[in-house]
Amino acid sequence: MAEFTLDLNDDQKQVRDWLHGFAADVMRPAAAEWDEREETPWPIIQEAAKLGIYSLDFYAQQFFDPTGLGIPMAMEELFWGDAGIALSIVGTGLAAVGVLANGTEEQIGTWIPQMYGDVNDVKVAAFCSSEPDAGSDVASMRTRAVYDEAKDEWVLNGTKTWATNGGIANVHVVVACVDAELGSKGHASFIVPPNTPGLSQGQKFQKHGIRASHTAEVVLEDVRIPGSCLLGGKDKLDERLARAREKAKAGGGERVKNAAMATFEASRPAVGAMAVGTARAAYEVALDYAKTREQFGRPIIDNQGIAFQLADMRTQIDAARLLVWRASWMATTGKPFTAAEGSMSKLFASEVAKKVTAQAIQILGGNGFTREYPVERMHRDAAIYTIFEGTSEIQRLVIARTLSGMQIR
Numbered sequence: 534m535a536e537f538t539l540d541l542n543d544d545q546k547q548v549r550d551w552l553h554g555f556a557a558d559v560m561r562p563a564a565a566e567w568d569e570r571e572e573t574p575w576p577i578i579q580e581a582a583k584l585g586i587y588s589l590d591f592y593a594q595q596f597f598d599p600t601g602l603g604i605p606m607a608m609e610e611l612f613w614g615d616a617g618i619a620l621s622i623v624g625t626g627l628a629a630v631g632v633l634a635n636g637t638e639e640q641i642g643t644w645i646p647q648m649y650g651d652v653n654d655v656k657v658a659a660f661c662s663s664e665p666d667a668g669s670d671v672a673s674m675r676t677r678a679v680y681d682e683a684k685d686e687w688v689l690n691g692t693k694t695w696a697t698n699g700g701i702a703n704v705h706v707v708v709a710c711v712d713a714e715l716g717s718k719g720h721a722s723f724i725v726p727p728n729t730p731g732l733s734q735g736q737k738f739q740k741h742g743i744r745a746s747h748t749a750e751v752v753l754e755d756v757r758i759p760g761s762c763l764l765g766g767k768d769k770l771d772e773r774l775a776r777a778r779e780k781a782k783a784g785g786g787e788r789v790k791n792a793a794m795a796t797f798e799a800s801r802p803a804v805g806a807m808a809v810g811t812a813r814a815a816y817e818v819a820l821d822y823a824k825t826r827e828q829f830g831r832p833i834i835d836n837q838g839i840a841f842q843l844a845d846m847r848t849q850i851d852a853a854r855l856l857v858w859r860a861s862w863m864a865t866t867g868k869p870f871t872a873a874e875g876s877m878s879k880l881f882a883s884e885v886a887k888k889v890t891a892q893a894i895q896i897l898g899g900n901g902f903t904r905e906y907p908v909e910r911m912h913r914d915a916a917i918y919t920i921f922e923g924t925s926e927i928q929r930l931v932i933a934r935t936l937s938g939m940q941i942r
C-alpha cells in the first residue's frame with residue numbers, strides 16, 4: 534500500500550508538466566473561441582489524441598497510479614487550461630469508466646477503443662443516466678430496457694437528458710430500468726453501438742458555462758441492441774436482481790446501496806480536482822492583475838482589502854486540493870469512506886471554485902466583467918461543479934447521512 538505523501542514523484546511531476554504545457558499552449562489560447570462557438574473543439578481533441586492525452590492508455594495509467602494522485606493531478610491541469618475544452622477531452626472517460634466498472638473483459642476490449650476512435654478519426658462517448666424527471670432522484674428513472682428472449686436483444690425506450698456528448702457520441706452508455714419495483718437496484722447499463730437505429734439527439738442545450746462541451750438530450754425509441762450489449766452480462770444481472778428482490782422482501786438492501794455509494798465516493802474527487810483547476814486559474818489571473826494594476830498611485834494589491842482576498846483565495850484552493858488528494862488516496866488504497874470524504878472533497882472544492890472565480894472578477898474590476906479577460910468565463914464554468922455528479926445539496930445529504938447513520942431527508 535502506498536504511503537501518503539504530498540511529494541509528487543518524478544514521473545508524476547513529468548506528467549503534470551507535460552499536461553500543463555498542453556493546457557497553457559493549446560487549450561488556453563483557444564478557450565474564448567470555443568466558448569463563443571459553443572461547439573465541440575474537435576481539432577483540439579485530435580491534438581490531444583496525437584500527444585496521447587486523449588486515450589484510454591493515458592487515463593488507465595493515471596487511474597492505476599498507486600498514490601491515487603494521478604487522476605486529480607491530470608484533471609487539475611486540464612481544467613486549469615479551460616473547463617469546457619477539458620470536459621470535451623475527459624467526457625469520454627466518464628462513459629469508459631461506466632464500462633470498466635461493470636463490463637466484462639470482452640466488452641471492455643470491444644467498446645472502449647470505439648469510444649476514442651483513432652488519431653485520424655477521433656470519436657467521443659456519452660454516459661446517459663439523467664432524465665427530465667430523474668436528476669438527483671435517480672431511482673425515478675423511466676427509461677426501460679426489455680429483454681426480447683427470442684432474438685436475444687434488449688429494447689430500450691425513454692428520454693435521457695443532460696448527456697455530455699449525447700447524440701454526437703460514437704458509443705452511448707445508457708442506464709435503464711429493468712425492474713421498476715426495485716428502484717435504483719433495478720437499473721442496468723447498456724452499450725448502444727454506433728449508428729444504432731432509434732437513438733437520436735434531442736435538444737442541444739445552450740449553457741451558462743463549459744460551452745465548448747456538448748450537452749444534449751438523447752431520445753431512445755425502440756432501440757434494439759444485441760444481448761451482449763448488457764454490461765456485465767445477463768447471468769450477472771439475473772443474480773443481482775434476485776439478490777435485490779430477496780433483500781427487498783426482507784426489508785434490506787444496504788449492501789447493494791453501499792457498493793454504489795463507494796463508487797460515487799471514489800469518483801467525486803475527480804470533479805473536485807476539476808474545480809480546483811478552474812479556481813487556481815482564476816486566482817492566478819487575479820494575482821497577476823492585482824500586482825500590475827495601479828490606482829491611487831500604487832498597485833491595487835498594496836491594499837489589504839485586495840491582498841487579504843487573494844490570501845483567502847489561495848488558502849481555500851490549497852485546502853480544497855488537500856481534501857481532493859486525501860479522498861483520491863483513500864479510494865486507491867481502499868480506505869473506508871466513514872465520513873463520506875469523497876463527497877466532502879467535491880462539495881468543498883466546487884463551492885471554492887464558485888467563490889474564488891467571483892472574487893477574481895471583483896479584483897479585475899470592469900475588466901473582470903468583460904470577455905477580454907478570462908475570469909468571467911471561468912466564473913461561468915465554475916457554476917457547473919456544484920451541479921453535476923451530485924449537487925451540493927446532495928453531497929451534504931450524503932455526508933450528513935454517513936455521519937449520523939440516519940436517513941436525513
Ligand SMILES: Cc1cc2nc3c(=O)[nH]c(=O)nc-3n(C[C@H](O)[C@H](O)[C@H](O)COP(=O)(O)OP(=O)(O)OC[C@H]3O[C@@H](n4cnc5c(N)ncnc54)[C@H](O)[C@@H]3O)c2cc1C
Binds near residue numbers: 669
Ligand atoms: C452541463 C451538464 C453536464 C451533465 N452531464 C451529464 C452526463 O454526462 N450524464 C448524465 O447522466 N448526467 C449529466 N448531467 C446531469 C447532472 O448530473 C444533473 O443535472 C444533476 O444530477 C442534478 O439533477 P437535476 O438537474 O435534475 O436537478 P434536480 O435534481 O431537479 O435538483 C434541483 C435542485 O433541488 C435540489 N434538491 C434535489 N433533491 C434534494 C434533496 N433531497 N434535498 C435538498 N435539495 C435537493 C438540488 O440540489 C438542486 O439544487 C449534466 C448536467 C449538466 C448541467
